[in-house]
Amino acid sequence: xxxxxxxxxxxxxxxxxxxxxxxxxxxxxxxxxxxxxxxxxxxxxxxxxxxxxxxxxxxxxxxxxxxxxxxxxxxxxxxxxxxxxxxxxxxxxxxxxxxxxxxxxxxxxxxxxxxxxxxxxxxxxxxxxxxxxxxxxxxxxxxxxxxxxxxxxxxxxxxxxxxxxxxxxxxxxxxxxxxxxxxxxxxxxxxxxxxxxxxxxxxxx
Numbered sequence: 001x002x003x004x005x006x007x008x009x010x011x012x013x014x015x016x017x018x019x020x021x022x023x024x025x026x027x028x029x030x031x032x033x034x035x036x037x038x039x040x041x042x043x044x045x046x047x048x049x050x051x052x053x054x055x056x057x058x059x060x061x062x063x064x065x066x067x068x069x070x071x072x073x074x075x076x077x078x079x080x081x082x083x084x085x086x087x088x089x090x091x092x093x094x095x096x097x098x099x100x101x102x103x104x105x106x107x108x109x110x111x112x113x114x115x116x117x118x119x120x121x122x123x124x125x126x127x128x129x130x131x132x133x134x135x136x137x138x139x140x141x142x143x144x145x146x147x148x149x150x151x152x153x154x155x156x157x158x159x160x161x162x163x164x165x166x167x168x169x170x171x172x173x174x175x176x177x178x179x180x181x182x183x184x185x186x187x188x189x190x191x192x193x194x195x196x197x198x199x200x201x202x203x204x205x
Contacts, residue, residue: 010041016197017090019189020121021045023199026085029113031075032096036062038088043068050082076102076109084113087120092195094124094174098165100146107181111202120200121188126170129194146173171196 010018021041026048030039033051035058042049043066051062052073062070073080075096087110089096097106110120127148148168154161175185178200186199 007035008037010037010044013037013041014191016123016189016191016195020088020090020123020197023119023121023188024086024088026115026118027083028086028088029082029084031087031089032091032093033062033067033070034058034091036065036067036070038090039067039070040065050084052080076105082113083115085115085118087113087118089120089122092124092166092168093122094169095166097167097169099149099167100169100173100177102167103177104181107178107183110183110200114202118201121197122174122200123191123195123197124171124174125168125191125193125195127168127194128170148173171198174198174200 010021013021017038021038024042024047028039028042028047028049030036030042030049030051033039033053036051039049039051039062049067049069051059051067051070052075053059053062053070054072054074056072059070059072097103114120131147148170150166150168151163152166153163171185171187175187175198178185182203183200184203186201188197188199190196
């Protein structure tokens with residue numbers, strides 16, 4: 001990912017991200033906020049935003065850039081608590097979940113963090129296009145696990161970070177896990193390359 005992507009203004013963001021910002025309401029939790037571009041855009045709209053990231057360096061950058069409330073925190077750490085009207089997870093926000101087997105844990109955390117009537121705005125991509133042949137058939141090894149589960153390792157020159165898991169989830173699979181865990185998933189918008197924006201909310205709220 002080019003570093004410049006982390007420092008974009010709202011006008012420079014892709015349509016799905018701008019749409020997500022428009023849909024934010026109330027008190028917002030910006031998860032995996034990076035350099036804080038989304039938090040800063042929401043602050044300019046006069047919204048109350050808490051930005052979290054597991055990287056202390058990212059949080060330091062956010063604070064220097066003017067994010068009012070930024071902290072080092074892991075979304076899945078039970079010690080992190082709050083009550084938010086919108087949980088914002090952008091730039092393939094589903095990646096933070098890591099693996100499909102962690103979906104129930106993710107939805108339990110959302111139940112703890114969302115205010116009544118709250119929403120999760122999350123974008124992701126369907127990687128099936130990587131495995132489609134010319135006839136549109138899928139060439140996937142079904143014994144290899146879900147095709148959107150990947151492992152990444154970041155490197156800068158000779159410095160390598162620790163490997164980490166990342167999840168790209170198609171919208172149908174996301175909707176299925178949402179139903180199983182007491183949520184409903186709404187497909188808000190589609191992007192130009194198998195990407196989409198979803199809104200998740202608890203059933204009956």
